[in-house]
Amino acid sequence: MKRPAPRQPLRFSTQTLLLQLGVVLLVVLLSGAVHAWLTYERLGREAENQALTLARTVASDPAVRQEVQAISREAGTPPASVLLAGPLMAVAEGARTRTGALFVVITDETGLRLAHPDADRLGEKVSTDPSEALSGKEVTTRNTGTLGPSAGAKVPVFAPDSDTVVGEVSVGYSTENIVQSLTRDITPIALTAAGSLLAGILASFLLRRRLQRLTLGLEPEEISTLVHDQVAVLQGVDDGVIGVSADGRISVFNAAAQRLLGRPDLTGTPWKRAPVPEQLKALTLPDAAEADAVEVIAGGRVLVASARKALHRQEDLGWVVMLRDRTELQHLTRQLDAVGTMSTALRAQRHEFANQLHTIAGFMSIGQHQQARDYLARLAATGPLKFPVDQAELLQDPYLQAFVGAKGVEADERGVTLRIGPETLVRGQVTEPQDVTTVLGNLIDNAVNAAVAGSAADRWVEVELLDEPGADGGTLHIVVGDSGDGLAVGSEAAGAEGPEAEAVFAEGFTTSARPARAGGGQGLGLALARQLARRRGGDVRVLDPGSPGGPGAVFMATLPRTTADSPGRDKPPRENSYVGEDYNAGKDTDG
Known part of the structure; x- marks a missing residue:
């Protein structure tokens, strides 16, 4: 037998709506009932006060007082026919008729009726206890007598010449009249309650819709799970995540984004005023393409940033900006390029080694031993490998020898x-080979590109390096010049410190004729080199912007704490007049 599927629980928004409707209905009913009860009590008190006033008026009438005293002195009570035609009956009925009271009853000191609306009741004892009024007290009552339920009052009748109670006057107003008055008064109360109920229902529906919109239709358990998952994901990934809400404020700024951008938590900050690179803000413009990714320099790091529109059931939730760190990848790529260049150079010279061995074998086979020895001596003096770098022997550091040598092979392949x-x-x-590789490699690569694009027939790039000892590590000074046509950043040559020359350090600046490729790193080399140098307390600047026809621009980099003393450090330093001076002063323009 197939078991019935369990009933799905009501959604939280539905439960909230029903609860609100129940509360509104209960409040309206209680308010209406309390108001109706208070109105009923007010009408009852008004009837009692009106009855008390009428009873006092009748009881204080001198004719009534005298007639009641006269009847009380007589033995027995007059017959009903006599009382019906007597003055007391006339006074009581006249007052009742004029005021609309249910009854006006006059009794003697024993409680026997002397006046009553029903003639058959004359001479009988009243149905309600008259003892308090006969003892001299005025009382208000609500009870049910022979004429029905009423709200009334009892007032003693005193003798004309003394304070002796000789009877009492009872006046009552029907409670049915009170109910009729209440019915008339309750109509606006009911209309007000109905209006309040409708307003409460409408407000409940509007609140439900707003609640669904704010929670995106999610249940509280789903929201709790979503928050836990969001915290676990955002804090557990190495990529930076920036969430920008639809109203233009930063809603998410995870720890990775804080680390990559070097900023504190910016949650709640308006996105347009946030202290982040402008390239990131440009990704979230209305006309920005979601597929585009840009490279950004921030805090000495190369970041790849992309943005995606966040939608939920066609509702615009804002933007999500993703940041990925490519700094280490670029360092490793540059080192791998150097190793690859070295490998290419080794393969290129493998044939030369074979030719040298064949030459030695030929000398030995024909008996020219002395020539073989001389040839070996020359090989020992020049080394087994020969890089296409002029004056490479000036570099004593093996790392710089290998790196510059590899760059020389690349430049030679391009005719530089x-x-x-x-x-x-x-x-x-x-x-610090990574920082030195990044700065020196970018400067040499830019210089080679400028030399290839230049108009000079002789294409060259010249590098000068000088280290300076320091207490916490030596400083490496790098000067790179080329034979290109200069920076050409303005219509007129700008000074080395001019704003036009500083433009080359802006992210995305490039003199390449080809457009920059997204994610290709074009236009980031100088910006990254300067940030790395400044992070170490140094700098990269333009010594000379160059001129059309050559020589080209000259760049100088200062990298503190990147070298250490070697055993031969005690040799006297050489003069170097080019570091910090005009590199092209005194040099031949033909290279």
Whole structure:
């Protein structure tokens, strides 16, 4: 037998709506009932006061007082026919008729009726206890007598010449009249309650819709689970995540984004005024393409940023900006390029080694031993490998020798001569190869590109390096010039410190004729080199912007704490007049 499917529980918004409707209905009913009860009590008190006033008026009438005293002195009570035609009956009925009272009853000191609306009741004892009034007290009552339920009053009748109670006057108003008055008064109360109920129902529905919109239709358990998952994901990933809500405020700024951008938690900050790179804000513009990714320099890091529109059931929730760190990847890529260049150089010279061995074998086979020895001596003096770098022997550090040598092979393949300047002197050892590789490699690559694009027939790039000892590590000074046509950043040549020259350090600046490729790193080399140098307390700047026809621009980089003393450090330093001075002063323009 198939078991019935369990009933699905009501949604939280539905439960909230029903609860609100129940509360509104209960409040309206209680308010209406209390108001109706208070109105009933007010009408009852008004009837009692009106009865008390009428009873006092009748009881204080001198004719009534005298007639009641006269009847009380007589033995027995007059017959009903006599009482019906007597003055007391006339006074009581006249007052009752004029005021609309249910009854006006006059009794003697024993409680026997002397006046009553029903003639058959004359001479009989009253149906309600008259003892309090006969004892001299005025009382208000609500009870049911022979004429029905009433709200009334009892007032004693005193003798004309003394304080002796000789009877009492009872006046009552029917409670049915009170109910009729209440019915008339309750109509606006009912209309007000109905209006309040409708307003409460409408407000409940509007609140339900707002609740569904704010919670995106999620149940409280789903929201709790979503919050836990969000915290676990956002704090557990290495990628930076920035959430921008539809109203333009930062709603998510995870720990990775704080680390990558070097900023504190910016949650709640307006996105347009947030202290983040402008390239990130441009990704969230209305006309921005979601597929585009940009490279951004922030805090000495190369970041790849992309943005996606956040939608939920066609509702616009804002933007999500993703940040990925590519700094280490670029460092490793540059080192891998250097190793690959070295490998290419080794493969290119493998044939030369074979030819040299064949030459030695030929000398030995024909008996020319002395020539073989001389040939071996020349090989020992020049080394087994020969990089296409002029004056490479000026570099003493093996890391710089290998890296610059590899760059020389790349430059030679593009028809550019890489040479070491005569003022080069590096006596220490490089201790921060990654930063040195990034800065020196970017400067050499830019210089080679400028030389290839230049109009000079002789294409060259010249590098001068000088290290300076320091207490916490040596400083490496790098000067790179080329034979290109200069920076050409303005219509007129700008000084080395001019605003036009500073434009080359802006992210995305490039002199390449080809458009920058997204994610290709074009236009980021100088910006990254400057940030790395400044993070170490150094700088990268333009010494000379160059001129059309050559020589080209000259850049200088200062990298503190990147070298360490070597055993030969005690040698006297050489003069170097080019570091910090005009690199092209005194040099031949033909290279």
